[in-house]
Amino acid sequence: NAGVTQTPKFRILKIGQSMTLQCAQDMNHNYMYWYRQDPGMGLKLIYYSVGAGITDKGEVPNGYNVSRSTTEDFPLRLELAAPSQTSVYFCASSYSKQAYGYTFGSGTRLTVV
């Protein structure tokens, strides 16, 4: 089983460009999350979803958008990239609302120049 798959692994964007970070899970998890991690810092929640068609904001949603058209996929869209969005992005999923058992992807390292 692949678990949580994120693509791409690395990306360099120019200021003002847009891109979509892909996240897919094959565990039939209802709950999915996007986090960002700045150097030397903990993870901050950007958006989360409790099921297909349902999304909500986390701590730092500004500059991002998400959609959840299927259980498996939870893409994160960056519009008008800014240097402040340079970070490592992690997607995660969980079977339930329990705080244990989160499965994380391997991350996307994004640099905005």
Added chain:
Amino acid sequence: DAKTTQPPSMDCAEGRAANLPCNHSTISGNEYVYWYRQIHSQGPQYIIHGLKNNETNEMASLIITEDRKSSTLILPHATLRDTAVYYCIVRVEGWETSGSRLTFGEGTQLTVNP
């Protein structure tokens, strides 16, 4: 969710026990203690969690004080592969309303030395 305090860094010799402390003096009665770790450049990995009793699994042991104001994660025989940032998180078991989900602070950087 209760705030946690962890030392920023710790060292441990390979093969010895690593004891990682966490203070959570404002923990509520229905809040659990969770531990995750993050090996360099990878996503966090769940380790263990508990409410008030000590817990053990194949990865680690969790010791929670009787007043639940602090806890210790124990890696009984640390290896080089245990070098990682360890996060102590205190929160209710699930969540019903919008707001912060599982949140990660800065954790403890554990370095296991040969």
